[in-house]
Amino acid sequence: MIPEFDHIYIDEKSIDSEVALRVRSLYPENKISVVSEEPGLQLKGAMTAEEFNASKRTLFLTPFKGQFFKRCPGATQKKTLTCCNYYVLNLGSQCNMNCSYCYLQSYLNSRVTKVFTNIDQALNELEEMAVENSHHPFRVGTGEIIDSLSLDEVTHYSRKLIPFFQKYPKWVLEFKTKSNKVDQFLDLPGTPNIVVSWSINPPNIIDSEEHGTAKFHERIAAAVKCRDRGYRVAFHIDPMIWHPRWQENYGYLAEEIAKNFSAKDVQIISIGALRFQPEQRFMMKERFGMKSLVNQAEMFASDNGKMRYDSQIRAEMFSFMNKKLKSLNSDFNAFICMETPETWIKSFDKIPMQMPELKEFFKPLPQVRDLPAQDNK
Amino acid sequence: MIRLPKKRILINTLAMSAIQPSLQSLSQQLNLNDHDLQFFNDWMTAKKMSESAFPFLKLVKTDTDLSLWIKGLYHCSLLNLTFSETLQTMELFTDLLLMGHNEILFEKSQNRDQWKNHLHQLRYPMTAEVDQQLKHKLENLPWPVGAKIKFERRGDRAGVEVKMFISSSADLTKAISSLERVKENL
Numbered sequence: 001m002i003p004e005f006d007h008i009y010i011d012e013k014s015i016d017s018e019v020a021l022r023v024r025s026l027y028p029e030n031k032i033s034v035v036s037e038e039p040g041l042q043l044k045g046a047m048t049a050e051e052f053n054a055s056k057r058t059l060f061l062t063p064f065k066g067q068f069f070k071r072c073p074g075a076t077q078k079k080t081l082t083c084c085n086y087y088v089l090n091l092g093s094q095c096n097m098n099c100s101y102c103y104l105q106s107y108l109n110s111r112v113t114k115v116f117t118n119i120d121q122a123l124n125e126l127e128e129m130a131v132e133n134s135h136h137p138f139r140v141g142t143g144e145i146i147d148s149l150s151l152d153e154v155t156h157y158s159r160k161l162i163p164f165f166q167k168y169p170k171w172v173l174e175f176k177t178k179s180n181k182v183d184q185f186l187d188l189p190g191t192p193n194i195v196v197s198w199s200i201n202p203p204n205i206i207d208s209e210e211h212g213t214a215k216f217h218e219r220i221a222a223a224v225k226c227r228d229r230g231y232r233v234a235f236h237i238d239p240m241i242w243h244p245r246w247q248e249n250y251g252y253l254a255e256e257i258a259k260n261f262s263a264k265d266v267q268i269i270s271i272g273a274l275r276f277q278p279e280q281r282f283m284m285k286e287r288f289g290m291k292s293l294v295n296q297a298e299m300f301a302s303d304n305g306k307m308r309y310d311s312q313i314r315a316e317m318f319s320f321m322n323k324k325l326k327s328l329n330s331d332f333n334a335f336i337c338m339e340t341p342e343t344w345i346k347s348f349d350k351i352p353m354q355m356p357e358l359k360e361f362f363k364p365l366p367q368v369r370d371l372p373a374q375d376n377k
Numbered sequence: 378m379i380r381l382p383k384k385r386i387l388i389n390t391l392a393m394s395a396i397q398p399s400l401q402s403l404s405q406q407l408n409l410n411d412h413d414l415q416f417f418n419d420w421m422t423a424k425k426m427s428e429s430a431f432p433f434l435k436l437v438k439t440d441t442d443l444s445l446w447i448k449g450l451y452h453c454s455l456l457n458l459t460f461s462e463t464l465q466t467m468e469l470f471t472d473l474l475l476m477g478h479n480e481i482l483f484e485k486s487q488n489r490d491q492w493k494n495h496l497h498q499l500r501y502p503m504t505a506e507v508d509q510q511l512k513h514k515l516e517n518l519p520w521p522v523g524a525k526i527k528f529e530r531r532g533d534r535a536g537v538e539v540k541m542f543i544s545s546s547a548d549l550t551k552a553i554s555s556l557e558r559v560k561e562n563l
Binding site: 282285286289290295296298300301302303308309310311312314 | 472475500504507530535
C-alpha cells in the first residue's frame with residue numbers, strides 16, 4: 001500500500017521529473033496540485049503541534065537548492081562527541097511516520113514533507129567526489145532528515161542509488177529506515193557495500209513510541225529478505241528508552257538479532273540513548289502526552305545542551321547492550337552513537353580508536369571540499 | 378467569602394487570559410480576600426509574568442488541572458520565587474499535574490527549598506533515590522582532613538565538589554595520599 005497524503009503539491013520546476021510522473025501515476029488527480037512556490041512558505045517561526053502533524057500529511061515535490069552531500073551532525077560537535085565519520089545525502093525532509101522522540105520536531109520549519117526531485121544532481125555531486133576519493137571508505141546515509149525507505153515505493157530512489165554505489169565498492173551506502181519497504185529494490189542483487197539498516201527498539205517501545213512505523217518482526221523480516229538478496233544489514237538500537245523492564249526487553253531485541261543474523265550479515269550495531277533538544281519538549285508533550293515513556297523520562301541537560309538520561313544510567317544501558325550482544329555473538333561490531341569519550345570509557349572501558357574492530361569507522365578521513373555539516377542533532 | 382470585583386481580577390493578569398476563569402474559582406477555593414489577590418497581581422507584575430512566559434501552560438487542558446496550576450503559581454508568589462525559579466518550578470509542576478498528581482503537589486509548599494525539592498523528587502524519583510545513595514557514599518569517603526565536600530547534580534552528571542587548602546608540599550602529599558584512598562574506595 002502506498003503512503004497516504006492529504007494533498008500532494010508539485011513544484012512547477014519539478015513537473016517533468018521522474019518522481020513527479022510516478023506520483024501522478026500512483027495518486028488520484030484531485031489530490032495533486034502544481035504550484036509555483038512551497039506551500040506555507042510565508043508562515044514564519046516554529047511550527048505548532050497541529051502544523052507539524054499537518055506537514056507529515058502534505059507532500060511537496062521540489063528540486064533541492066544547495067549541496068546534497070553533507071557531513072553528519074556529530075562532526076560539528078567533535079569537542080564533545082566521539083563521531084564515526086558519517087556523511088549524509090539528503091533526498092527530502094520530514095517523515096511520514098511519527099516517533100515521539102523525533103528530533104525533526106525541533107529541526108524543521110517547513111509545513112510540508114519534501115521530496116527532492118533532482119536526484120541526478122546529487123549523483124553528479126558524488127561522481128565529482130569520486131574522481132579523487134573513490135578509494136576512501138566513505139559511509140553515506142540517506143536517512144538523516146527523512147526515512148531512507150518509507151517513501152521509496154513512491155520515489156524509487158533506491159533503484160538509482162544502488163547501481164550508482166555499486167560502481168564504487170569502497171564507498172558504503174546506507175539506507176536507514178523504520179519501515180519494511182524493501183520489495184521495490186529487491187530485484188537488484190545486493191553487494192557488501194550496500195547496507196540496509198533498521199533503527200530498532202523492542203516491540204513494547206515500538207508500540208508506545210514509534211507510531212506508524214513497521215512492527216518489530218516486520219523490520220526483522222525485511223532485514224532477512226535483504227540479507228538473503230546479498231545486502232548487508234545494520235541495526236541502530238537507538239534511542240534506547242529506559243523503562244522498568246528495559247533489560248528484559250532490550251535483551252529480547254538482542255536475542256532476536258542474534259537468532260536471525262550472523263556477524264558477517266551485520267555491518268554494525270550502533271547503540272544510542274534517548275536524547276533531544278530541550279526546545280522540543282513542549283511539542284513532544286503536546287503531541288504524545290505524559291503517558292509516553294519519552295515524556296515521562298528523567299532527562300537532564302548535558303554538556304552539549306541536549307537533554308539526556310543521567311550519565312550513569314546511559315553507561316549502564318550501553319554496557320548492558322554491548323555485553324548482551326557480545327555474549328550472543330562475540331563478533332558483532334557494536335558502538336555507541338553521539339556520545340562523549342567519558343561515556344565510551346564508562347560503557348566500553350575504552351574509546352573507539354583503541355578498539356581494532358571499530359578503528360576503521362572512527363579514523364579521520366580526508367576533507368572532501370568544504371563539506372558543511374548537517375546542523376541538526 | 379469575598380466576592381472579587383471583576384475589575385480587580387483583570388488587573389495585570391490580562392496577559393494571562395487563559396487563567397482568568399480559574400482565578401475566580403481559585404479565589405473562592407482558597408478563600409482569598411482582596412488583599413491576597415492584589416498581592417498575587419502585584420507579584421506577577423513585579424516579576425513580569427505573562428502567558429508567553431509559560432509555553433507549557435497550553436498543555437493544561439482541563440478546568441481542574443488549570444485550577445491546580447494557578448494554585449501552584451499562587452504558591453510561587455507566596456514564596457516570592459524569582460522569575461526563573463517560578464518558570465522552573467511551574468514546568469515541573471505542570472509535568473506532575475499531567476502525570477496525574479494533584480494535592481500531593483502542595484505538600485511542603487510552605488518552604489521554598491523544601492517545596493522545590495519535593496517537586497523534584499516527585500518528577501525524578503529514580504534519580505533522586507540514586508543521588509541520595511551516591512551522596513551518602515561520596516560524603517563518607519576518606520577525603521583529606523579539612524576538605525570541604527559538597528555533593529552536586531550538574532545536569533546529566535552527579536558528583537562532588539571538593540575544596541582543599543594546601544599550604545605546603547607536605548599538605549599536598551597528605552592530600553594525594555587521602556585521594557588515593559578515596560579512589561580505592563570508589
